[in-house]
Amino acid sequence: MAHKVKAVIARSKGAPVELVEIDVPDPGPGEALIDIKACGVCHTDLHYREGAINDEFPFLLGHEASGIVEAVGEGVTDVAPGDFVILNWRAVCGECRSCKRGKPQICFNTHNATQKMTLDGVELSPALGIGAFAEKTLVHAGQATKVDPSVRPEVAGLIGCGVMAGLGAALNTGNVGRGDSVAVFGCGGVGDAAIEGARIAGASTIIAVDVDDTKLEWAKNFGATHTVNSTREDPIEAIRALTDGNGVDVAIEAVGLPVTYEQAFYARDLAGTVVLVGVPNPEMKIELPLIEVFGRGGSLKSSWYGDCLPSRDFPMLIDLYQQGRLNLDGFVSETIGIDAVEEAFHKMERGEVLRSVVVL
Numbered sequence: 260m261a262h263k264v265k266a267v268i269a270r271s272k273g274a275p276v277e278l279v280e281i282d283v284p285d286p287g288p289g290e291a292l293i294d295i296k297a298c299g300v301c302h303t304d305l306h307y308r309e310g311a312i313n314d315e316f317p318f319l320l321g322h323e324a325s326g327i328v329e330a331v332g333e334g335v336t337d338v339a340p341g342d343f344v345i346l347n348w349r350a351v352c353g354e355c356r357s358c359k360r361g362k363p364q365i366c367f368n369t370h371n372a373t374q375k376m377t378l379d380g381v382e383l384s385p386a387l388g389i390g391a392f393a394e395k396t397l398v399h400a401g402q403a404t405k406v407d408p409s410v411r412p413e414v415a416g417l418i419g420c421g422v423m424a425g426l427g428a429a430l431n432t433g434n435v436g437r438g439d440s441v442a443v444f445g446c447g448g449v450g451d452a453a454i455e456g457a458r459i460a461g462a463s464t465i466i467a468v469d470v471d472d473t474k475l476e477w478a479k480n481f482g483a484t485h486t487v488n489s490t491r492e493d494p495i496e497a498i499r500a501l502t503d504g505n506g507v508d509v510a511i512e513a514v515g516l517p518v519t520y521e522q523a524f525y526a527r528d529l530a531g532t533v534v535l536v537g538v539p540n541p542e543m544k545i546e547l548p549l550i551e552v553f554g555r556g557g558s559l560k561s562s563w564y565g566d567c568l569p570s571r572d573f574p575m576l577i578d579l580y581q582q583g584r585l586n587l588d589g590f591v592s593e594t595i596g597i598d599a600v601e602e603a604f605h606k607m608e609r610g611e612v613l614r615s616v617v618v619l
């Protein structure tokens with residue numbers, strides 16, 4: 260039996276999103292049907308609707324979510340109806356060349372539901388294989404990570420994308436350590452999570468860079484020790500001035516632009532690390548003198564989903580939150596209805612929110 264549910268789709272490039280009724284199948288083997296409780300609005304959803312990820316319209320948007328398992332298909336043992344779960348976009352396969360070499364966090368063949376959700380018979384492309392601006396969604400059971408149900412759904416869901424991506428960029432990809440200096444370019448939900456990650460790791464200097472003073476003010480709540488508005492001063496010079504003329508050990512780019520990537524590149528110390536978390540569009544290019552790439556040493560890395568392993572990291576982050584060591588509440592700027600996603604995109608573009616969270 261298919262379920263008819265309300266959901267938010269992007270029908271064509273750049274067009275405003277629409278609230279429609281879609282068909283969600285009952286779970287087949289290995290799948291789980293999730294009753295969505297909350298889903299944050301991530302900038303990646305906006306990238307999808309702008310056509311900056313791929314052309315597979317119509318998209319079923321939303322991917323930063325928590326919910327309750329409503330039903331599971333044949334062979335599913337890890338989760339059961341009634342479980343409170345955070346959805347993830349890294350259901351590892353256990354069989355690809357990366358999983359086999361003991362690195363499931365960079366699995367090359369992650370699972371999604373096999374059956375398709377549809378709109379008037381047309382197959383939908385769920386954002387990041389999830390599609391959670393919907394009353395119910397269908398995922399692979401491995402995409403549902405069970406966590407403590409006492410945490411508010413709108414807070415728990417954030418771990419499913421932006422918070423994990425930012426925290427992991429600092430903790431896992433950037434390997435920030437005690438006493439390190441870190442700069443974060445772009446202080447939205449993802450960048451502020453990177454700041455939070457750097458703080459948890461024990462970084463002593465954490466420099467927030469943004470073009471928006473409000474965002475810089477908020478960044479201090481997550482652990483930024485210094486702020487730089489890059490419309491008023493050269494961020495490379497400012498960062499060097501704050502680090503005895505040297506630059507930072509780890510520079511994290513959380514915008515997705517060539518200009519901020521280059522700033523991150525030049526703002527790091529010798530042998531430092533650049534971590535790219537922001538998602539560029541396919542047309543963007545960077546030009547760097549190869550001698551600088553070589554001469555500065557260190558490493559240039561990309562961070563997908565904070566190199567996380569959901570089964571390991573999601574329950575751990577919930578624990579840190581419950582112990583008061585991880586500020587998740589600070590990311591929830593507002594809770595909204597499922598009919599307010601388009602307006603939430605505009606608020607994001609105007610810089611008014613860190614996260615608008617759809618609550619169902």
Ligand SMILES: NC(=O)c1ccc[n+]([C@@H]2O[C@H](COP(=O)([O-])OP(=O)(O)OC[C@H]3O[C@@H](n4cnc5c(N)ncnc54)[C@H](O)[C@@H]3O)[C@@H](O)[C@H]2O)c1
Nearest residue numbers: 302303424445446447448449469470515536537538563564
């Ligand atoms: N790698 C991953 O796994 C992953 C996961 C989630 C999101 N993302 C990406 O991370 C990026 C940030 O997402 P978000 O949800 O935090 O977005 P957001 O819109 O909330 O935040 C972006 C921030 O960048 C700032 N900014 C814009 N232009 C700037 C510039 N030139 N210099 C400095 N700051 C600038 C904005 O003022 C804003 O504060 C997006 O590209 C998103 O797609 C990546």
Ligand SMILES: [Zn+2]
Nearest residue numbers: 352355358366
């Ligand atoms: Zn794998």
Ligand SMILES: [Zn+2]
Nearest residue numbers: 301303420421
């Ligand atoms: Zn996201």
